[in-house]
Amino acid sequence: xxxSTFVIFTTILVAFPGTASLxxxxxxxxxxxxxxxxxxxEDISVHLDEPKEAVVAHCLxxxxxxxxxxxxxxxxxxxxxxxxxxTVQIHLEEKEAKVVYDSxxxxxxxxxxxxEEMGFDAAVKEEKTVLLHVAGMTCNSCVENIQNVVSQKAxxxxxxxxxxxxxxxxAYQPSTNxxxxxxxxxEMGFEASLKETPRSQGQKGK
Numbered sequence: 135x136x137x138s139t140f141v142i143f144t145t146i147l148v149a150f151p152g153t154a155s156l157x158x159x160x161x162x163x164x165x166x167x168x169x170x171x172x173x174x175x176e177d178i179s180v181h182l183d184e185p186k187e188a189v190v191a192h193c194l195x196x197x198x199x200x201x202x203x204x205x206x207x208x209x210x211x212x213x214x215x216x217x218x219x220x221t222v223q224i225h226l227e228e229k230e231a232k233v234v235y236d237s238x239x240x241x242x243x244x245x246x247x248x249x250e251e252m253g254f255d256a257a258v259k260e261e262k263t264v265l266l267h268v269a270g271m272t273c274n275s276c277v278e279n280i281q282n283v284v285s286q287k288a289x290x291x292x293x294x295x296x297x298x299x300x301x302x303x304x305a306y307q308p309s310t311n312x313x314x315x316x317x318x319x320x321e322m323g324f325e326a327s328l329k330e331t332p333r334s335q336g337q338k339g340k
Contacts, residue, residue: 190220191237195246196307197229198255209249216240216248230259261291264312266302268295270324284318301329 200206206224209231213222218239223232233245242258249256271277277295280302285293289310294303304315312328319326 189237191235193233193235193242193245194259194261195231195233195242195249196257196259197224197231197249200224200226200229200254202226205254208252209254212252213245213248216245219245231256259291260308261305262308263303263305264315265329266304266316266319266326267329268300268302268319268324268326271295271297271300273297276324280319280322280324283322284315287315287318290315290318302326 197209200209203226206226209224210222213219213231213233218236219233220236221234224230225232231249233242235241235245246256246258268280271280274297277297280295281293284290284302284304287310289307291305291307292303295301296303302319306315316326316328
């Protein structure tokens with residue numbers, strides 16, 4: 135049987151009686167009219183898949199095991215070829231991966247699995263934040279000491295200390311808690327407590 139050719143840009147699902155369906159994704163295929171007649175003669179049903187609309191989403195991942203820029207390039211290049219992954223940004227020092235993906239095609243768990251197949255450890259990063267008042271700081275050495283020590287503690291993501299305001303802004307994972315972080319700072323000889331919202335001028339305490 136001879137078919138003429140026309141161009142299509144979708145997936146064709148052909149179901150043969152008594153067999154599994156066959157799916158074709160071709161740039162060229164026989165003339166639609168001739169093809170349909172052939173399908174009717176053979177009692178074959180043809181279904182055109184509806185195109186899926188891309189749903190853009192973002193996820194922030196914690197990636198352990200990276201040691202150099204070669205690791206970064208490996209993850210970015212390999213992950214970028216996965217279906218549904220649109221962009222990948224790896225930050226070596228922060229041990230983070232920022233991924234933009236099509237949620238109708240993939241999801242954070244599948245992205246993590248792809249990273250783990252490369253020999254790294256990956257998990258979805260969930261952060262909480264807290265603002266603390268820190269008493270007892272006298273110089274930038276105190277600031278650096280708190281930032282360096284606390285940032286190394288398990289579950290702590292980022293530490294930003296403001297000497298003038300006597301404040302410490304801390305981002306952490308749900309695996310730890312505010313009181314534990316306060317204890318870390320107090321053990322260093324400072325006095326940390328939850329930062330209260332300043333009273334407006336003229337407001338009197340009870």
